[in-house]
Amino acid sequence: MSSIVVMKFGGSSVADADRIKNVAGRVAAKRKQGHRVVVVVSAPGDMTDDLIAMAEKITDSPSGREMDMLLSTGEQVSIALLSMAINERGVAAVSLTGPQAGIFADQDHTRARITAIRPKKIFEQLKKGKVVIVAGFQGLNPNEDIATLGRGGSDLTAVALAAALKADVCEIYTDVKGVYTTDPRVEPEAQKIDRISYDEMLELAGAGAQVMQARSIEVGKKYGVDIHVRSTFSEDEGTLITAEVPRMEQIVVSGVAFDPKQAKITLSGVADRPGVAAKIFGPLADEGVNVDMIIQSAPTEGRNDISFTIGRVDVKKAMGVLDRVSTDLKAEEVVCDDKVAKVSIVGVGMKGHPGVAAKLFKSLAEAGINIDMISTSEIKIACVVREGDGPRAVRLVHKAFGLEKPRVKAKA
Amino acid sequence: MSSIVVMKFGGSSVADADRIKNVAGRVAAKRKQGHRVVVVVSAPGDMTDDLIAMAEKITDSPSGREMDMLLSTGEQVSIALLSMAINERGVAAVSLTGPQAGIFADQDHTRARITAIRPKKIFEQLKKGKVVIVAGFQGLNPNEDIATLGRGGSDLTAVALAAALKADVCEIYTDVKGVYTTDPRVEPEAQKIDRISYDEMLELAGAGAQVMQARSIEVGKKYGVDIHVRSTFSEDEGTLITAEVPRMEQIVVSGVAFDPKQAKITLSGVADRPGVAAKIFGPLADEGVNVDMIIQSAPTEGRNDISFTIGRVDVKKAMGVLDRVSTDLKAEEVVCDDKVAKVSIVGVGMKGHPGVAAKLFKSLAEAGINIDMISTSEIKIACVVREGDGPRAVRLVHKAFGLEKPRVKAKA
Numbered sequence: 001m002s003s004i005v006v007m008k009f010g011g012s013s014v015a016d017a018d019r020i021k022n023v024a025g026r027v028a029a030k031r032k033q034g035h036r037v038v039v040v041v042s043a044p045g046d047m048t049d050d051l052i053a054m055a056e057k058i059t060d061s062p063s064g065r066e067m068d069m070l071l072s073t074g075e076q077v078s079i080a081l082l083s084m085a086i087n088e089r090g091v092a093a094v095s096l097t098g099p100q101a102g103i104f105a106d107q108d109h110t111r112a113r114i115t116a117i118r119p120k121k122i123f124e125q126l127k128k129g130k131v132v133i134v135a136g137f138q139g140l141n142p143n144e145d146i147a148t149l150g151r152g153g154s155d156l157t158a159v160a161l162a163a164a165l166k167a168d169v170c171e172i173y174t175d176v177k178g179v180y181t182t183d184p185r186v187e188p189e190a191q192k193i194d195r196i197s198y199d200e201m202l203e204l205a206g207a208g209a210q211v212m213q214a215r216s217i218e219v220g221k222k223y224g225v226d227i228h229v230r231s232t233f234s235e236d237e238g239t240l241i242t243a244e245v246p247r248m249e250q251i252v253v254s255g256v257a258f259d260p261k262q263a264k265i266t267l268s269g270v271a272d273r274p275g276v277a278a279k280i281f282g283p284l285a286d287e288g289v290n291v292d293m294i295i296q297s298a299p300t301e302g303r304n305d306i307s308f309t310i311g312r313v314d315v316k317k318a319m320g321v322l323d324r325v326s327t328d329l330k331a332e333e334v335v336c337d338d339k340v341a342k343v344s345i346v347g348v349g350m351k352g353h354p355g356v357a358a359k360l361f362k363s364l365a366e367a368g369i370n371i372d373m374i375s376t377s378e379i380k381i382a383c384v385v386r387e388g389d390g391p392r393a394v395r396l397v398h399k400a401f402g403l404e405k406p407r408v409k410a411k412a
Numbered sequence: 413m414s415s416i417v418v419m420k421f422g423g424s425s426v427a428d429a430d431r432i433k434n435v436a437g438r439v440a441a442k443r444k445q446g447h448r449v450v451v452v453v454s455a456p457g458d459m460t461d462d463l464i465a466m467a468e469k470i471t472d473s474p475s476g477r478e479m480d481m482l483l484s485t486g487e488q489v490s491i492a493l494l495s496m497a498i499n500e501r502g503v504a505a506v507s508l509t510g511p512q513a514g515i516f517a518d519q520d521h522t523r524a525r526i527t528a529i530r531p532k533k534i535f536e537q538l539k540k541g542k543v544v545i546v547a548g549f550q551g552l553n554p555n556e557d558i559a560t561l562g563r564g565g566s567d568l569t570a571v572a573l574a575a576a577l578k579a580d581v582c583e584i585y586t587d588v589k590g591v592y593t594t595d596p597r598v599e600p601e602a603q604k605i606d607r608i609s610y611d612e613m614l615e616l617a618g619a620g621a622q623v624m625q626a627r628s629i630e631v632g633k634k635y636g637v638d639i640h641v642r643s644t645f646s647e648d649e650g651t652l653i654t655a656e657v658p659r660m661e662q663i664v665v666s667g668v669a670f671d672p673k674q675a676k677i678t679l680s681g682v683a684d685r686p687g688v689a690a691k692i693f694g695p696l697a698d699e700g701v702n703v704d705m706i707i708q709s710a711p712t713e714g715r716n717d718i719s720f721t722i723g724r725v726d727v728k729k730a731m732g733v734l735d736r737v738s739t740d741l742k743a744e745e746v747v748c749d750d751k752v753a754k755v756s757i758v759g760v761g762m763k764g765h766p767g768v769a770a771k772l773f774k775s776l777a778e779a780g781i782n783i784d785m786i787s788t789s790e791i792k793i794a795c796v797v798r799e800g801d802g803p804r805a806v807r808l809v810h811k812a813f814g815l816e817k818p819r820v821k822a823k824a
Contacts, residue, residue, distance in 0.1 A: 017469035051489070057429035058493055059500040066499070069507050070492035073485035077463070080482035081470055087478070088471040095481050100556065144512065 043074025064109025208259025269332030455486025476521025620671025681744030
């Protein structure tokens with residue numbers, strides 16, 4: 001049997017007829033190479049946003065079920081049009097909605113998780129020699145209702161399908177050429193990374209690199225799916241996200257991630273007693289606020305300062321929660337600084353090289369950039385800096401670790 | 413158990429948020445009266461046309477299956493938004509796609525017929541007290557693909573659902589107030605008809621009245637569904653299409669139908685032998701050309717003239733067919749006159765009143781309007797006239813039968 005390739009195209013790749021035809025050309029070429037091809041697509045261009053805007057004109061609080069009924073039409077439009085465009089090129093194609101493709105999800109509407117994939121119909125159609133176009137972002141839940149998978153849902157569909165179909169590779173087509181050593185808009189000398197491990201990619205995604213959401217990479221890691229992130233508009237190879245990345249010893253730092261829109265919240269003078277952290281972070285989690293770094297100072301006279309960072313979009317929600325709990329905690333003050341950014345370096349083997357952290361801190365110190373918070377993991381060091389210092393810090397660190405030099409090609 | 417009412421709203425009734433809210437108000441009011449309510453909706457406004465335009469940019473010959481995958485999204489958008497709007501009013505509602513509602517169709521994509529309705533989910537949701545919103549125009553075919561029902565498909569969904577649910581009435585909401593004695597744009601004194609029989613309505617629909625397509629009325633007749641055609645924008649009663657219409661003896665003519673866009677094709681000097689008609693009308697039917705009136709002259713010297721009328725949209729297709737067959741028929745000439753119109757009077761009991769036809773012909777003759785073709789049925793007399801004479805003929809006939817006078821209210 002020939003190999004199976006899953007190709008995923010985002011909304012901007014299918015935003016209009018010309019782009020859909022371009023995608024059809026790429027898919028047809030892949031099929032003509034002899035692969036069995038499964039394509040996953042998102043809703044065209046701004047359609048999802050337009051549908052949300054329509055719903056907002058009608059109600060402030062749509063039920064999740066009806067929202068999913070509405071939003072799932074976007075991907076359905078894409079699969080039908082793309083299937084037509086591929087057939088028009090003389091390559092047989094057939095479209096399947098998520099439910100038709102055998103994608104099952106849980107009942108958590110608008111952010112459901114995939115629970116199972118039973119790709120019977122996909123295999124039937126592949127057997128007939130057809131390219132199978134599957135609607136991303138959607139599945140069937142136990143009530144036989146359509147459920148959508150939330151942000152990054154189409155990537156997730158693609159990676160999960162690749163796992164279920166035992167595909168050779170899951171190709172994620174985007175408007176960038178791959179994963180870079182840092183954001184090229186901040187550091188023009190950023191280099192495309194040829195190969196990167198799931199773990200490093202997870203840290204990069206968590207630290208602000210926008211290429212793929214963590215949940216898709218996690219599924220890829222769990223099932224060992226090779227994920228190839230590449231450009232819709234170029235034939236060049238992109239970045240392969242895979243299990244093991246053999247590389248020259250000297251490469252320790254893979255990339256510099258940058259999240260310019262962070263906020264830091266400090267509760268000062270909190271009583272130093274058990275359960276305090278739970279009282280803060282429990283309610284925040286309940287409200288869906290994603291807390292990133294947390295730092296607690298050494299207690300002085302039975303009192304503590306607790307600082308943590310969140311995405312700036314969540315500031316209003318978080319402050320609302322803290323208003324409720326701070327009295328109970330007897331906090332002296334709650335201060336929000338929404339003018340901070342996060343710069344992180346990521347690389348496997350970092351822990352074994354004590355010089356890495358020192359080099360990072362030194363390069364920032366020499367440039368007079370103050371580090372507000374630090375957190376480390378096995379393969380990441382993250383620093384919170386002033387928002388205004390962020391881009392400069394990225395460029396300095398990128399240079400300090402020699403990332404602007406063309407990468408030594410790793411052997412597969 | 414309380415009565416079941418099916419309410420159907422067309423695309424213009426759900427074209428934007430304000431109109432959807434208006435519909436939601438009507439549905440909520442009906443529910444609050446204690447009825448169990450099932451709503452059928454079409455795609456919003458121009459969405460179906462927009463989707464077709466998108467497909468046309470991609471291919472001239474889309475597969476029916478993919479076209480149905482595309483077009484069925486329109487109704488799905490409507491049901492989701494309407495369900496949200498009804499819930500927003502505090503009345504519980506739930507949307508179902510055609511397949512979810514248990515509507516099954518055959519494999520004739522883009523013009524499928526309903527083969528069965530298994531309304532298990534609808535009854536489950538009605539039992540929970542919910543208003544059930546069903547996507548019109550679509551069903552599931554034996555391949556488990558979405559199939560659309562073609563023109564008038566949402567009306568058909570509504571009437572067929574009303575039959576399957578044994579609903580008390582199927583309300584068809586439109587932008588007109590009901591069925592009129594003739595087209596009010598042609599004759600401002602046209603009167604709304606309170607009640608009309610299925611058979612009369614079928615003749616009116618066939619004779620050019622645009623309110624409802626014949627296929628829905630046929631299903632209504634077959635299953636005895638009372639169909640109430642009424643305005644989306646007014647509380648007034650509309651027209652009830654039902655089995656028997658008790659009425660005062662003097663009312664014989666119910667209405668004057670007008671189809672301004674007809675064409676008449678004449679094949680002259682055709683050999684008068686068996687099988688000629690089949691050779692003409694078989695190939696026309698194969699091409700989907702709907703032939704209306706057919707007139708064959710008495711043979712002279714073994715040769716005949718055959719004339720028939722079709723909708724003007726089909727002229728090109730029909731002439732193509734006739735080009736192929738006329739040589740074989742040894743026809744002397746094929747002439748197409750695409751400047752004719754059809755004026756018909758419809759009424760139960762017409763046959764028993766010989767004066768009716770005479771009055772019709774006399775009123776036209778006195779005005780100098782020439783009748784080109786005549787055809788009659790049990791409850792209809794149709795006349796083909798010059799296109800330019802059409803509107804005047806409608807007004808004359810309408811007046812001749814006293815239809816401009818307010819109707820004597822029939823007793824139910």
